[in-house]
Amino acid sequence: MLQYLALAAILFAIGIFGVLTRRNAIGILMSLELMFNAVNINLVTFNKFIGPDNLVGQIFAIFVIVIAAAEAVVGLAIVLLLYRNWQGIDIGNINIMKW
Amino acid sequence: MDIKSAAIFFDILYPEIFLLAVGMFILVVGNIFKNRTFLAYLALVGLIGALVLTLQQWNAPQSGFYGMVQIDNFSIFFNVIFLSAGIIATLMARDYLRAHNIERFEFYPLILFATVGMMIMASSADLIVIFLGLEIMSIPLYVMAGFFRNDPNSNESSVKYFIMGAFATAFLLYGIALIYGAAGTTDLRRIMTDLGYLVSHSGFFLYSGALLVLIGFGFKVAAVPFHMWVPDVYQGAPTPVTAYFSVAPKAAGFAAILRIFIYGLGGLNELSVIFWILAILTMSVGNLMAIFQTNIKRMLAYSSIAHAGYIMVALSVGGDGAVSAAAFYLLAYTFFNLGGFAIVTLINSRTGSTAAIDEMKGMSVRHPFLAALLALFMFALAGFPPTAGFFGKFYLFSEAVKAGYIWLTVIAVMNSFVSVYYYLRIVVVAYFGKADEEFAPVSFKPAIWLVLVITAAGTLILGLLPQFGLQLAQMCMFSFK
Numbered sequence: 001m002l003q004y005l006a007l008a009a010i011l012f013a014i015g016i017f018g019v020l021t022r023r024n025a026i027g028i029l030m031s032l033e034l035m036f037n038a039v040n041i042n043l044v045t046f047n048k049f050i051g052p053d054n055l056v057g058q059i060f061a062i063f064v065i066v067i068a069a070a071e072a073v074v075g076l077a078i079v080l081l082l083y084r085n086w087q088g089i090d091i092g093n094i095n096i097m098k099w
Numbered sequence: 100m101d102i103k104s105a106a107i108f109f110d111i112l113y114p115e116i117f118l119l120a121v122g123m124f125i126l127v128v129g130n131i132f133k134n135r136t137f138l139a140y141l142a143l144v145g146l147i148g149a150l151v152l153t154l155q156q157w158n159a160p161q162s163g164f165y166g167m168v169q170i171d172n173f174s175i176f177f178n179v180i181f182l183s184a185g186i187i188a189t190l191m192a193r194d195y196l197r198a199h200n201i202e203r204f205e206f207y208p209l210i211l212f213a214t215v216g217m218m219i220m221a222s223s224a225d226l227i228v229i230f231l232g233l234e235i236m237s238i239p240l241y242v243m244a245g246f247f248r249n250d251p252n253s254n255e256s257s258v259k260y261f262i263m264g265a266f267a268t269a270f271l272l273y274g275i276a277l278i279y280g281a282a283g284t285t286d287l288r289r290i291m292t293d294l295g296y297l298v299s300h301s302g303f304f305l306y307s308g309a310l311l312v313l314i315g316f317g318f319k320v321a322a323v324p325f326h327m328w329v330p331d332v333y334q335g336a337p338t339p340v341t342a343y344f345s346v347a348p349k350a351a352g353f354a355a356i357l358r359i360f361i362y363g364l365g366g367l368n369e370l371s372v373i374f375w376i377l378a379i380l381t382m383s384v385g386n387l388m389a390i391f392q393t394n395i396k397r398m399l400a401y402s403s404i405a406h407a408g409y410i411m412v413a414l415s416v417g418g419d420g421a422v423s424a425a426a427f428y429l430l431a432y433t434f435f436n437l438g439g440f441a442i443v444t445l446i447n448s449r450t451g452s453t454a455a456i457d458e459m460k461g462m463s464v465r466h467p468f469l470a471a472l473l474a475l476f477m478f479a480l481a482g483f484p485p486t487a488g489f490f491g492k493f494y495l496f497s498e499a500v501k502a503g504y505i506w507l508t509v510i511a512v513m514n515s516f517v518s519v520y521y522y523l524r525i526v527v528v529a530y531f532g533k534a535d536e537e538f539a540p541v542s543f544k545p546a547i548w549l550v551l552v553i554t555a556a557g558t559l560i561l562g563l564l565p566q567f568g569l570q571l572a573q574m575c576m577f578s579f580k
Binding site: 035 | 227230231234238241242245248249250251254255257258261262265266268269272273275276277279280283284285331
């Protein structure tokens with residue numbers, strides 16, 4: 001079980017790193033998906049090893065996948081608007097408002 | 100009071116289902132008819148209908164969906180807060196959106212759907228349902244933040260809110276996964292009953308899960324190390340949306356936090372220290388940063404961070420008294436904060452306005468009544484008697500003193516004194532600021548009058564007759580102790 005959990009933790013950490021360091025909005029979206037999928041691995045692992053008699057973890061993982069898809073739709077739409085109004089999707093440039 | 104359980108029972112979700120149905124109906128009708136002015140009224144009908152349906156459930160705790168949904172006075176109290184915020188935001192939004200030429204009917208279903216998500220969050224007794232409610236709430240909010248589709252500020256606000264929101268959700272989910280791994284269930288009731296065993300048996304997963312969940316909700320309610328997105332998002336979003344953001348998602352986040360950390364994981368006493376630190380950081384940073392702002396929306400954003408800090412005092416204290424104090428504070432905060440934002444919306448509806456504080460200059464000459472209302476709301480935000488703000492803070496801090504948190508209370512009271520400075524500065528500008536040019540008149544519409552009357556009445560009634568609101572708040576308990 002520990003191997004799976006470690007894999008999930010590493011994926012999650014890569015995701016965090018990506019969100020914090022990527023400047024491209026699409027890169028950030030991909031890193032976010034990585035974080036959600038790390039959670040899915042966790043959920044399914046716990047389901048298999050801790051509560052195999054019910055399917056809470058697996059069902060939860062399906063919910064997470066659906067929600068992640070919905071978030072990706074909204075996220076891509078927002079990025080599209082960003083591209084239209086800023087002629088680029090570099091998050092580093094997008095800071096009119098400060099302090 | 101017999102408590103139903105163990106089956107689906109759709110009837111306990113009638114308010115949510117009604118709201119969803121009205122939202123879908125507006126989406127369909129809006130695409131059919133050319134004349135869409137009536138859709139805002141339809142949204143109001145939906146919200147008021149859901150409010151009536153919700154109030155009918157008062158004092159009759161029920162549970163359904165195999166224990167996943169829990170309707171008790173706690174959830175109803177918070178549902179009333181969300182629905183009132185929704186009603187007020189809808190009333191504010193129509194004229195504002197029209198003044199800025201972005202009136203699109205999709206706005207109203209978005210408010211309805213977000214409200215449904217919040218209501219589900221407050222009514223759930225299961226981590227999966229809390230997560231689902233959170234997402235049903237968040238996804239419409241991301242869209243609402245970017246509702247000025249052609250305004251770079253609004254785009255920036257929306258993208259920041261989306262990235263931070265999704266980032267926070269990922270933390271929350273990871274935390275829930277770890278709690279599930281520790282407990283083998285996501286049912287808060289079972290986690291609560293087995294807590295002692297779980298701590299000794301799989302304490303590591305439980306504690307790290309609880310911390311990650313706390314980080315996730317910390318982003319949502321804007322607690323301090325996780326608050327960086329708040330000022331930018333609040334400034335860039337359309338003003339009625341900002342008003343809605345500053346009240347409803349925050350109350351929803353606190354409803355979920357109270358449910359998880361005082362009910363489900365209430366036995367983890369070590370977390371109290373973390374809430375103690377978060378509370379002090381949140382109110383101090385919020386209040387200190389608010390002093391330096393020149394934009395009203397940004398200032399109110401920092402002020403909303405500070406208010407989140409006051410409510411966190413209740414989380415640190417814990418117990419029934421603290422829960423009802425927090426609920427009362429959130430109800431009072433809904434009225435006076437939305438009132439303040441209603442005036443900002445009026446100012447901001449004039450062409451070319453950026454909601455700078457200087458735009459308030461000369462207000463008392465032109466609109467003495469509006470300036471008086473502004474003073475009322477600012478006094479309430481600062482916590483002067485006889486407004487709701489004073490009694491909200493009074494109950495919160497007296498609960499903290501009763502539980503022996505003297506230092507926390509002292510720091511919180513000192514913070515309130517700091518906040519007086521920047522709230523009163525707005526009043527001073529409105530009354531004594533020398534205007535370089537004439538104060539451009541604001542255009543009053545009946546809807547905004549209604550908003551001002553409702554919020555002012557709420558602020559004064561909860562302030563002059565606090566026992567009424569407090570009695571309701573004291574009844575707002577979790578069932579299944």
